Amino acid sequence: MMSIAARSGVFSPYMQATAFAVAGPLKALVPGVVVKGENILLNPKKKFLCRESLNGQSPKTGPAVTVSINGSAGVRFAHTDITVPDFSDYRRPEVLDPNKSSQDSSESRRTFSYLVTGATAVVSVYAAKTVVTQFVSSMSASADVLAMSKIEIKLSDIPEGKNMTFKWRGKPLFVRHRTEKEIATEAAVSLTELRDPQHDKDRVISPSWVIVLGVCTHLGCVPIANAGEYGGYYCPCHGSHYDASGRIRKGPAPLNLEVPYYEFPDDNTVIVG
């Protein structure tokens, strides 16, 4: 038995219907195919018009069709045969029908879209603000630093008439346990004689305790306690006299000694700062 060879010879390369070899970069044996919707446009190069070009064009036997994968195949014209995929699974149902006007649903679609966008914008702005403030406030003083800014003093250690000095926030802090006589004296001072008029009761919470910063308001020296002509403090640098309430009475200082924030959590302790 002889297999009737469906292969044609060199001179009549005709009877393989869809197996093509691309002849080279300049010449494609395959006609270009353009697929436009349902129409397929081919590029026929009809060239048989002379005796020789017809030579061998007749088939000698029945055809066999070959389709080949990653072998010599047809030429692909990518820009014409790539199709846009079908996105109808992801589209809104109101606009799927190409024959219906989309104006009918436009209002509801627009409302929905704008609402969602607006709500998202508000939420994201709030979130952004929270994040930013958290980051920025992380630069403020930490708890240990804040803790160092307060001082707790046991008042029972300070006898009457005595002034004790503590270091607080890098500055000297005077805590003075005043006697009754000093309290009465200071309360009786008339405000007109004071350079910086302040009544004693405005400068203390509990009259028997006066707590002031030990920094002379003239040029910053530390006054000496229980010195001076007014029974209070005396600054040795330039001769400022302060009274038992820390007010300036004589000398170059312009203001009274500064009173910091303090509170008495109980009778025996004071927390300054």
Place this chain on the structure above:
Amino acid sequence: SCVLCFSFPQTRFYAAQAARKVEVTGFHPQDVQVTRLPSGLVIASLENYSPASKIGVFIKAGCRYETPENQGVTHLLRLASGLVSNLHICVFLCSVTSSRENMTYTVDCLRDDVDTVMEYLINVTTAPEFRPWEVSDLTPKVKVDKAQAAQSAQIGVVEGLHEAAYKNALCNSLYCPDHMINNIHSEHLHQFVQNNFTSARMALVGLGVDHTVLKQVGEQFLNIRSGAGTTGAKAQYRGGEIRLPSTSSLVHSAVVSQSAAAGTSEALAFSVLQHLLGAGPHVKRGAGVASKLVQGVSKATADPFDVTAFNTSYSDSGLFGVYTISQAAAAGDVIKAALAQVKAVADGGVTAADLTRAKAQLKCHYLMSLETSEGLLEAMGSQALTDASYQSPEEISKKIDNISLTDVANAAKTFVSGKKTMASSGNLVKTPFVDEI
């Protein structure tokens, strides 16, 4: 010359040395080995020491086995061979060829990659998946295929010829008919594969592959569907006419009648007759002096034309006739002149010299087809499928030599007296009908 000797002190004198003897390094030519497994699968292989192997699975699942419900399924099957999911190994070429009788899956690869490639082949032939959405994606490819085939008038005429000549089986076209393009689904493909891709109808052929390896693969993997599957219907010749008018100025026309089934000696006689009458050019840009048909037709017209004898054989039938290409105005003359030449042969106008030439041409045609690996694989595969053996080219040449003048004349007489089928395309104004020739 003394001066020259001084300038070139190293003269080599190679030509004066004796030629070195080249030893044969041990590559002995081997024969084709064919085995038939108990399941019916035929294994054929040839060790040709090539660095590239070629493996083909031949299946009797051509378009003649399509039924009216699934006409066009082989076209989709052809295109669906690219849907194998594990096709990430791209170091090989693969192709599917389908004819009316057979479907062939061929892979080319390097010798060392045979295992990975076998996996692909087995996947495609025994367990194809044909997912429904992938199959429906093939529809545009089918349309492009058909549009490209429509470009070639030869395809249109030959397909039309078969449609007109047979009532069933062989009348099915290689391309999916228009009315079935959207109606072939994955169930049709599955069913076709189930019914036709059975072991008894398959042959596994390899070039450059070890026979034992192929046998092992055949026994282990290609046994999924045993049995003979559904038998195809016997082709019934009816003889009709089909005309495909178009605006082309060239008329392609084929006039045939029923010949013999492949494998019979009558079929060989028809092949000799084909080459006697003229089967294509043998000399580049020659005038076709050796072709009786060309000489006969050139007396009938001065316009450009081409004519060959058309011969094809299938397992139970065959077609033989003439195929002409001519200008529209001369179509009738060309066809009549060609048929007159065949009649002349039937009436005994053949000399012994003509016969010798025809036989030599046929032998040459066959032997040259075996020189390419595709041709050899196809020859081995078709022979393995039809009678589970391989006849060497020498045996075939002897058979060709045994054809006598009377055989050829009888073949021509069969054509002249048989019921004719005709297919024509082009501008058919001057083309005669089948009952007018």
